Amino acid sequence: MNTENTQINNIKDQILNKINSGEVNMKPKYYFMLKLALLGVTIFLTFILSSIIVSYVLFSIKVSGQFFLLGFGAKGFYHFIMALPWVILGIDIALIIFLDWLLKSFRFGYNSPVLFLFIGTLASITLLGSLINFTSFHKGLLYRAEQKNLPIAGGFYMGLRKSHGNQGIFRGEIISIEGTSTFYMKYNDYDSDADDMTIEVFVPGNTDVYSLSLNPGDQIFIAGDKMSDGIRAYGMRKLTNEQ
Amino acid sequence: MNSNTESLSDEELAGLVQKGDTDKFGVLMERYQAKLFRYGKKFLYDSDNIEDVVQDVFIKTYQNINSFDVNQRFSPWIYRIAHNTYVNAIKKSSVGPMYLFDFDALVSHTVVDDPIVREKEQREMKDVVDKGLSLIEPKYREILVLYFIEELSYKEISDILHIPIGTVGVRIMRAKEILRDAMEKTNIEIPKI
Numbered sequence: 001m002n003t004e005n006t007q008i009n010n011i012k013d014q015i016l017n018k019i020n021s022g023e024v025n026m027k028p029k030y031y032f033m034l035k036l037a038l039l040g041v042t043i044f045l046t047f048i049l050s051s052i053i054v055s056y057v058l059f060s061i062k063v064s065g066q067f068f069l070l071g072f073g074a075k076g077f078y079h080f081i082m083a084l085p086w087v088i089l090g091i092d093i094a095l096i097i098f099l100d101w102l103l104k105s106f107r108f109g110y111n112s113p114v115l116f117l118f119i120g121t122l123a124s125i126t127l128l129g130s131l132i133n134f135t136s137f138h139k140g141l142l143y144r145a146e147q148k149n150l151p152i153a154g155g156f157y158m159g160l161r162k163s164h165g166n167q168g169i170f171r172g173e174i175i176s177i178e179g180t181s182t183f184y185m186k187y188n189d190y191d192s193d194a195d196d197m198t199i200e201v202f203v204p205g206n207t208d209v210y211s212l213s214l215n216p217g218d219q220i221f222i223a224g225d226k227m228s229d230g231i232r233a234y235g236m237r238k239l240t241n242e243q
Numbered sequence: 244m245n246s247n248t249e250s251l252s253d254e255e256l257a258g259l260v261q262k263g264d265t266d267k268f269g270v271l272m273e274r275y276q277a278k279l280f281r282y283g284k285k286f287l288y289d290s291d292n293i294e295d296v297v298q299d300v301f302i303k304t305y306q307n308i309n310s311f312d313v314n315q316r317f318s319p320w321i322y323r324i325a326h327n328t329y330v331n332a333i334k335k336s337s338v339g340p341m342y343l344f345d346f347d348a349l350v351s352h353t354v355v356d357d358p359i360v361r362e363k364e365q366r367e368m369k370d371v372v373d374k375g376l377s378l379i380e381p382k383y384r385e386i387l388v389l390y391f392i393e394e395l396s397y398k399e400i401s402d403i404l405h406i407p408i409g410t411v412g413v414r415i416m417r418a419k420e421i422l423r424d425a426m427e428k429t430n431i432e433i434p435k436i
Binding site for chain 2: 104107111
């Protein structure tokens with residue numbers, strides 16, 4: 001006990017000597033205020049960036065017509081999942097984890113169970129992301145990208161209204177309707193290059209083309225498999241002007 | 244320590260240190276050094292440089308005292324600095340991370356921190372915990388030290404370890420089970436815990 005008391009007094013004296021000699025100094029208040037401000041700005045920017053990414057994913061699903069896949073049965077659902085921008089979603093999840101880690105600096109952050117904090121931030125980010133989609137933010141960027149007037153983020157928007165044959169997603173314009181089960185479609189991927197071509201589309205088994213109210217000139221979204229003689233569709237939807 | 248200083252709370256002393264009265268930091272050190280020595284000795288266990296580590300805790304406390312909010316309690320704040328310093332000391336002296344992901348902090352747990360039950364349990368368990376601490380890993384050893392040896396509440400431990408209050412309760416329960424198993428394996432006599 002005596003040894004411990006001596007140790008304790010030694011430490012106290014040593015530290016007070018260091019303080020009085022100026023060897024140990026307290027950091028000024030503004031240092032901590034600056035640190036807190038930096039933390040706040042980082043949290044805000046991460047939250048905004050993450051929300052923009054979520055809004056982009058929602059926008060891309062809507063504009064590409066990808067959400068139609070959900071109405072095309074199990075095969076459509078499979079292709080919907082496969083066609084999601086997983087790399088971008090992965091980056092967003094990493095950002096949310098980073099955001100939660102930053103929030104853990106505050107009492108409400110470390111007092112919340114990890115899962116609840118994650119769900120809370122995910123819900124807030126999705127809400128803000130959905131609100132961003134009510135504005136013309138992404139629409140404006142899409143139009144600028146298609147006009148080749150968006151140098152930095154253009155790549156994210158250029159492919160949205162194109163066919164993605166490897167994912168079983170095709171978009172184009174109906175050229176002519178041939179009988180009750182086939183029509184010809186022209187790829188329209190907005191880049192006017194050599195891969196624009198006319199291709200025959202075989203409509204799903206029991207579907208009559210005329211029952212779909214399709215007309216030449218209509219823009220159409222097709223989910224199907226590309227064969228040597230054309231596309232065998234298992235789902236189709238007429239596209240709106242925005243899509 | 245004069246009687247005028249004795250009547251001041253830790254928070255008031257910290258406020259005076261912030262205003263430049265460095266002598267009051269000596270009073271704060273007197274109040275906490277025995278506790279931090281004990282906490283460090285029990286937590287670090289096999290460390291032979293405990294003096295240096297505790298000194299490091301006080302230096303960090305002084306350097307960062309301006310970040311302390313005098314409207315909050317001083318005790319969890321200085322224990323938090325001690326926790327971080329001790330964890331770093333363990334990391335330096337051992338291979339691999341001390342804390343991997345804590346699954347107990349994933350979802351919420353309902354716990355009741357009844358002061359009467361706590362006091363009784365802390366009194367009964369103190370010696371038992373003391374005997375078996377060296378047998379268990381630091382993550383569980385630390386929470387037992389804070390709860391049974393330092394006699395802190397769930398809320399204070401939550402603020403020190405930065406984990407939810409429910410997780411504190413679950414981790415203490417798990418630590419007691421691990422301690423019991425470890426003591427059984429080494430044939431140390433234990434009461435019912």
